Amino acid sequence: NLRSAEEIYTVIRDYIKNRPDEEWVRGNGWEIPVFPEGNPRKEWLDIIEPDRPVILYSADGHSAWVNSKSLKLAGIDRHTPDPLNGRIERDPDTAEPSGTLREDAMILVGKFLPAYSKKQIETGLINAAHKANHFGITGILDAGIGEIDGLYAYRNLSRSKKVNLRVSASQYAEPADWRKSLEKMKTLRFIDKNCRMNTVKFFADGVIEGRTAALLDPYIGTEDRGILNWHPDSMNSAISAFDKAGFQVHVHAIGDRGIRTTLDAYEYAKDINGPSDKRHMMSHIQLIHPDDQPRFNELDITASFQSLWAYPDDYITQMTIPVLGPQRAEWLYPIGSVEKTGAHITGGSDWTVSSLNPLDAIEVAVTRREPGEIKGEALLPSEAVGLSTMLKAYTIDGAYSLFLEDKVGSIQAGKRADIIFLDRNLFSIPSHEIHSAKVTHTFFDGKLVYEK
Structure with a gap:
């Protein structure tokens, strides 16, 4: 029920502040219409958390928002092809990954997440x-x-x-x-x-x-x-x-x-x-x-x-x-x-x-x-x-x-x-x-x- 980007940023900041020792920052629930064309960018997460990998799944479960650390960990760059049944959203000018992964492209980062106990x-x-x-x-x-x-x-x-x-x-x-x-x-x-x-x-x-x-x-x-x-x-x-x-x-x-x-x-x-x-x-x-x-x-x-x-x-x-x-x-x-x-x-x-x-x-x-x-x-x-x-x-x-x-x-x-x-x-x-x-x-x- 967070209806603005600022509300979402605030929740992420508070979560990160209260969990300084977690290896990954992961969560879910952001609404796609909040962001232009449903594409939140990696830079917005980098400002909040540049050092740890972040992956946040959308409310519908079909997109993931990641920061630059996550993309680097997964080896995803402008030369990485879209996986079968997935899409890496890209900057229209540079072709660099913009920070949003669709469908099976989410697995490229998600496979590195530690398992739940x-x-x-x-x-x-x-x-x-x-x-x-x-x-x-x-x-x-x-x-x-x-x-x-x-x-x-x-x-x-x-x-x-x-x-x-x-x-x-x-x-x-x-x-x-x-x-x-x-x-x-x-x-x-x-x-x-x-x-x-x-x-x-x-x-x-x-x-x-x-x-x-x-x-x-x-x-x-x-x-x-x-x-x-x-x-x-x-x-x-x-x-x-x-x-x-x-x-x-x-x-x-x-x-x-x-x-x-x-x-x-x-x-x-x-x-x-x-x-x-x-x-x-x-x-x-x-x-x-x-x-x-x-x-x-x-x-x-x-x-x-x-x-x-x-x-x-x-x-x-x-x-x-x-x-x-x-x-x-x-x-x-x-x-x-x-x-x-x-x-x-x-x-x-x-x-x-x-x-x-x-x-x-x-x-x-x-x-x-x-x-x-x-x-x-x-x-x-x-x-x-x-x-x-x-x-x-x-x-x-x-x-x-x-x-x-x-x-x-x-x-x-x-x-x-x-x-x-x-x-x-x-x-x-x-x-x-x-x-x-x-x-x-x-x-x-x-x-x-x-x-x-």
């Missing part, structure tokens, strides 16, 4: 689980974790009952070594009472604000169609192989080309392997071409929307609509259109990218306005959906997407008592007040795990 990982996970319970969340899909930095922690803490969450964890598959990853994941997958790992995560593309989302037609004023991380033939082969091996496949796809390529791969897998109940899903799905909107239902693909993003904030008005143009801007977050086709819809946060509170996202899906706005500008109000639709997306339909609809997601005799209480009836208040409702009690398996 087991204690740090477990402490972070316990704190995150408490925060989730605070917002009435009792089940999650963690859409991509490392074997060491997340999977073991989830499994061990779930078995020891130190977290009160039903967890569906996933592992990453990358274009270069997905076959090796498939064999490894077969040995890692498990299904416990409250924790499972049988989901694989693909990245089809990047994000529109970084011009790395894959588009069918170029970004306005350029010949650039973004970055499609997977060759379509490779994605077809990979998704069909994971499908055949019994994995649920979850794909990050934002641009219309990224979405279409992914739908094509799901269709290919269905043709090759036959229909099955894998409940594959696609997340974010920001720009869906009208021809592809019915395909979610036709292919039985769950549409996981992060509906908190579906209002006209700076990302939309400054970084998205101007590079898409008016025609494509009519396709942004078409939740209503996809719902009308009969597709399964779930709600997600993409936390820590944005708010973990489901009520924030539910309100925006209903109003298409910034939370709390009564008559402000709305983003494509024809794509708004009803409150009942979004409550189902966060309860029974969310449970369905994680193969838990027979256990949780509705209040029925015989199901586990994952139940929350709110301080008001959402159907009795104006829609612009939904985000202000508070969870007063969260029960997990009938046990009180949060009380306001």
Whole structure:
């Protein structure tokens, strides 16, 4: 929620002052629209910290801001080529790296970061689980974790009952070594009472604000169609192989080309392997071409929307609509259109990218306005959906997407008592007040795990 460069600089300075002994300065959360063209410069960090390497990931996780020390450590200079599926932003006059790295270019510096300790990982996970319970969340899909930095922690803490969450964890598959990853994941997958790992995560593309989302037609004023991380033939082969091996496949796809390529791969897998109940899903799905909107239902693909993003904030008005143009801007977050086709819809946060509170996202899906706005500008109000639709997306339909609809997601005799209480009836208040409702009690398996 830092809205100016000076606010961000102040936070960085205070952090560095209070941690003089840390080898690296690392963090995340800066908003891309704060900086001109979304490109903060290395020199601005050099003034604050010239001696230690600094890497700060953007709020959306698709860009990294680094100082000169980090670039030198990684050996990145004007002669360094862009990596596959990544981009090094450069000074337009000198071609020197300007300090912003996109997508896989982030790895050039990130690979030098020291690993988190087991204690740090477990402490972070316990704190995150408490925060989730605070917002009435009792089940999650963690859409991509490392074997060491997340999977073991989830499994061990779930078995020891130190977290009160039903967890569906996933592992990453990358274009270069997905076959090796498939064999490894077969040995890692498990299904416990409250924790499972049988989901694989693909990245089809990047994000529109970084011009790395894959588009069918170029970004306005350029010949650039973004970055499609997977060759379509490779994605077809990979998704069909994971499908055949019994994995649920979850794909990050934002641009219309990224979405279409992914739908094509799901269709290919269905043709090759036959229909099955894998409940594959696609997340974010920001720009869906009208021809592809019915395909979610036709292919039985769950549409996981992060509906908190579906209002006209700076990302939309400054970084998205101007590079898409008016025609494509009519396709942004078409939740209503996809719902009308009969597709399964779930709600997600993409936390820590944005708010973990489901009520924030539910309100925006209903109003298409910034939370709390009564008559402000709305983003494509024809794509708004009803409150009942979004409550189902966060309860029974969310449970369905994680193969838990027979256990949780509705209040029925015989199901586990994952139940929350709110301080008001959402159907009795104006829609612009939904985000202000508070969870007063969260029960997990009938046990009180949060009380306001």
